[in-house]
Amino acid sequence: LILQFDGSLRMPSTTIRRDESIRPHQLLSPSSPMATCAAALLLEDGKTIHSLGGKHVLSSLTTITQQTISSADAEYEGLLLGLNHVLYLCENSLLPLSCDDDNYVDASDGSNGAADGSVVNIIIRGDCKMVIDHLNQYAIPRKQRGYYKKVKGLIHHIQNITAAAGKHPITFKFEHIPRNENVLCDFLCQMLITVMQKKAVEDLRLMTQEAEVNATINLHAGGEEQKEMKLPRSKKKRFMFDKTPFTVPLGYLSIDEGGHIPLHARPALICDIACAAIRVNDPVAMRLTGHIIVQEANLWQRMFKKELTNTCNLQYLGWSLEYAALLRMQLYREADKIGRKIYSDFGEVECGDESQLIFMQVLDELLKVRSLLQLRDTECVNLREVTMPYSKWSSIINDWYYVLSDVFVKPESGYLPKNGWKKLVIEGSVWLL
16 A cells, blocks of 8 residues: 655745834734645555545644644654544544455454455655655654654554454555655645635635624624724824724734635735725725735735736725725824825825715725726636546546535535545544545
8 A cells, every 4th residue: 555645834924024114904913834744645556546635734833843843844744644543544444455346455344454464565655855854764853753753653653553453454655755756645735725715715805894893883883873993082192003803804814814815815805894994984994994905015916917907006095995994084184194195096085075085086996996806816726737647537636526525615514525525524533535
């Protein structure tokens, strides 16, 4: 048998940098890197997939190393994932022992499954040379010593339970392979990242909708006289005020883009928050989203050059939103500083004028931008860019992708695998076998 494994670590993007010039914007704290791992058990011909699976690794702090996860940790997590799966198969008498088409044997009936005296050889293959060198004792594990001990302990445990049950002894061999030969597990990791990003996008949309509903309820609870959110009376406290019903979606979005929200999905999500803030008259959230649009305007134009060619100037759009929000907060001096940048495009608005007209103009422009970005907003990566070495693998991987979406993104869909494959969800990992 061949057990392949891989791990992937998506670091926070450095394309967008935080701007500390606005105090309330500090609520947008950077998030953790995203880590995933995958494993696949192949029969001895190297072409037939027996089972494959993957999981999202908790990337902020690992229980083994007690520090922020690294790419090597993600690789070890993939190996542990595969070994735990082998353990599950051994405990349930499901481990295949031969892939000969004329004499296929597995242990699903509880029997030993092959002639007495035979040995089950499991070749563990990975593209991380450091991990393989640790296991072959060519190198001494230092930072990953905890992972190394857990892998060795798990291997001994698998060998002990098979020996105690009177089944075939299992031997393990470790081989390093180039990355282009580990395309299956590498693609599973990338696919899992894609699904987790889709989940993050859907979660953020739900957070935005809930924040808008809560803000609307709070306004109605204040009676007819309260048509806006309450702000501190002191001008200084009002300028430093950072409490808004949209704190959670803004914090989840994170200006440093921690991998969970893909860069191309940010503009549409920010437009959603800005539009919701305008609808519920939340000047704090308007100010924050306007500031984000100003910061990221050039990036949006580069990413969506074709879609945004004939739209308004995004930087002036962000300034006008921030400017009108400051007017609504009665911070006229601060509004005047931004207003000087946009007078030539939007016309001067005196402090005593209503800011509602500007909000309506901005809302119309935001909805136009949002509609232009809608087509690019639904897909995180093109899953057809990678060609599998064997045609049968593509349909299996496609099936696994729908299973992942069913588990993480749309649990109510109730998707069932095709062609006799079974879904297994155990300890946060998702398998097809």
